[in-house]
Amino acid sequence: MRFVVAGASGFLGSAWCRSLRATGHDVVTLVRREPTSADERRWDPYAGDPVAAVDTQLVASADVVANLAGAPLAHWPWTEAYKRTFRDSRVVTTGVLAQAVARAAAGGRAPALVAQNGVSAYRELGDQVVTEDSPTDREAFIADVARQWEAATEPARDAGARVVVLRTAVVLDRSGSALKSMLPAFKLGLGGPFGSGEQQFATITLTDWVAATTRLATDDSSHGPYNLVGPGTTTQAEFAAELARQLHRPARFKVPAGPLRKVGGVAGAELLYSARVEPRRLLDEGFAFAHPDLPTRVAAALHQG
Numbered sequence: 059m060r061f062v063v064a065g066a067s068g069f070l071g072s073a074w075c076r077s078l079r080a081t082g083h084d085v086v087t088l089v090r091r092e093p094t095s096a097d098e099r100r101w102d103p104y105a106g107d108p109v110a111a112v113d114t115q116l117v118a119s120a121d122v123v124a125n126l127a128g129a130p131l132a133h134w135p136w137t138e139a140y141k142r143t144f145r146d147s148r149v150v151t152t153g154v155l156a157q158a159v160a161r162a163a164a165g166g167r168a169p170a171l172v173a174q175n176g177v178s179a180y181r182e183l184g185d186q187v188v189t190e191d192s193p194t195d196r197e198a199f200i201a202d203v204a205r206q207w208e209a210a211t212e213p214a215r216d217a218g219a220r221v222v223v224l225r226t227a228v229v230l231d232r233s234g235s236a237l238k239s240m241l242p243a244f245k246l247g248l249g250g251p252f253g254s255g256e257q258q259f260a261t262i263t264l265t266d267w268v269a270a271t272t273r274l275a276t277d278d279s280s281h282g283p284y285n286l287v288g289p290g291t292t293t294q295a296e297f298a299a300e301l302a303r304q305l306h307r308p309a310r311f312k313v314p315a316g317p318l319r320k321v322g323g324v325a326g327a328e329l330l331y332s333a334r335v336e337p338r339r340l341l342d343e344g345f346a347f348a349h350p351d352l353p354t355r356v357a358a359a360l361h362q363g
Contacts, residue, residue, distance in 0.1 A: 060122075061124060062088065063085060063088065063123075063126065064087075065125060065174070066088070066126065068127070070174070070229060070267065073264055073267075074271055074272070081272075085097060090102065090103075101154075108154050114162060117159060118161075121170065122172055122275045123155055123171050125152050127147055127148065128144075128147050128151075129143050129144045131324075131325050132236075134321075134322070135323060144203065148203060148207045148210075149207050149210050152173050152210035152211060153213070155214075156171060159171045160213040160214055168219040170220040170275065171219055172222045172275045173210075175283070176225060178331060179196055179200075180192055180194055181193040182196065187334050187336050188334055189339075190283045190285055198328075199324050200327075222274045222281060222282070224274070224286050225283050225285050225335075226286040227260035231264035232361075233362075244298075244309065247302075249298060251295045251298040253314070253330045255294045255298065257330060258292075258293060258335070259294040259297050259332075260334075261297065262286055262287050263355050263359055263362075265349065265358060265362065266288060266347050269345075269348065270345055271286070283339075284339050285338065285339065286337065287336065291334045291335055292352050297356075300352050304360060
């Protein structure tokens with residue numbers, strides 16, 4: 059199959075494209091600089107003209123178009139300018155690709171659109187299980203972005219293309235993302251949960267994320283939103299204790315909620331977010347997680363990457 063992928067240089071995108079190529083797929087990556095290899099194509103999602111932003115013929119040649127682009131959540135300070143960058147890097151890029159898929163569909167060739175997203179729009183419901191059908195009306199900046207991000211796929215859906223939205227939790231791997239930033243403190247015995255530690259903390263390994271994304275991208279029966287989280291969401295305190303146990307270190311230190319909100323801004327508030335998200339649709343469709351519980355997820359994340 060042929061994939062056209064935006065955001066291919068990031069933590070998730072690089073791992074996914076590497077896996078796709080290793081299994082024989084043709085992968086073309088969209089870059090905003092001058093291409094340096096035959097499998098790169100330039101695009102300009104901020105050109106102001108959706109038609110000029112990306113080559114419609116390239117999009118039409120694909121079986122799957124995927125957007126994994128997005129400015130990092132781990133950023134400081136969260137100025138109004140960075141909020142715009144964070145939002146546009148997700149919403150504008152997805153919208154440009156969705157419109158390109160719609161144009162391709164009008165020409166008789168509609169690739170599937172796979173769009174990255176998060177779980178942060180779900181309402182905080184305590185210990186109640188959150189599935190793909192749960193309310194996504196949380197009031198927060200990140201939640202607003204998530205809703206706009208998903209809505210940006212509508213041109214492709216309206217044109218009859220298959221659209222898959224990846225509502226992704228914290229992806230665990232020592233090579234990047236949250237775990238990489240946590241490890242130095244935990245290895246020194248200075249780790250612990252954020253806030254009270256009672257927050258539900260949904261995670262998935264990079265291995266399972268890649269496998270699930272490939273399945274959803276290549277299965278013509280898959281469409282709509284999917285929670286890309288591991289089964290059995292645990293609390294932050296449980297996660298911190300398990301990570302410390304496998305590192306043979308204590309986890310005695312908590313990061314107080316007040317300073318975290320004040321200093322961390324948007325990112326700090328997200329570290330206190332709590333939702334017991336479960337991968338209902340993946341499980342119902344028979345997806346087999348390689349790391350189905352917290353101990354196996356932590357072990358895999360520490361020893362891979």
